[in-house]
Amino acid sequence: MVQTVSIIVTGKVQGVFYRQSTKEKAMALGITGIVKNQPDGSVFIQATGDPGLLNQLIVWCRQGPSQAEVTSVQVETIEPRAFIGFTVQR
Template identity: 55%
Template sequence: MSNVEEFIIMRQTLVIKVAGKVQGVFFRQSCREKAEALGITGTVQNQSDGSVLITATGKEPVLSELIEWCKFGPPTAQVEECAVFHAPIRDFERFEILR
């Protein structure tokens, strides 16, 4: 693997804010299941403005898969916006739902 390829797949932490009809539709539980299946660690939490905030640490290819999933969410969700921000790297033991 070249240095460029290694750099591209380095671990990173992203913050993903998902807005729309994303609370009360099992978004957090479904997100945790998706993240665990992808080997991503982090947190997911409802926000007071009705959005869901995800902090996710993993390698680029699987983080991209999580972002694509977040654009739609579970079948009962209606995602209107999915914003992604880079954050300082954070280590988590697992992927947790925060209350």
């Protein structure tokens, strides 16, 4: 069974390769979805996959790439969505 989560990551998460690193981690886990920067400085992620693999992505999001300084990660399970691959949106 797959599920979809919406994740909002705050802190120093823009300009530190957070989106690209999220894409690489998600693809390695076989998760599909999107990641994009928000005007308020946060990063928004929607991801679909196996709940156990999504949990691994969420754990990774709390750390992020080496230059990131994550202050919070908000996760909400939402209506399942189908994505093709994992895309960085601008």
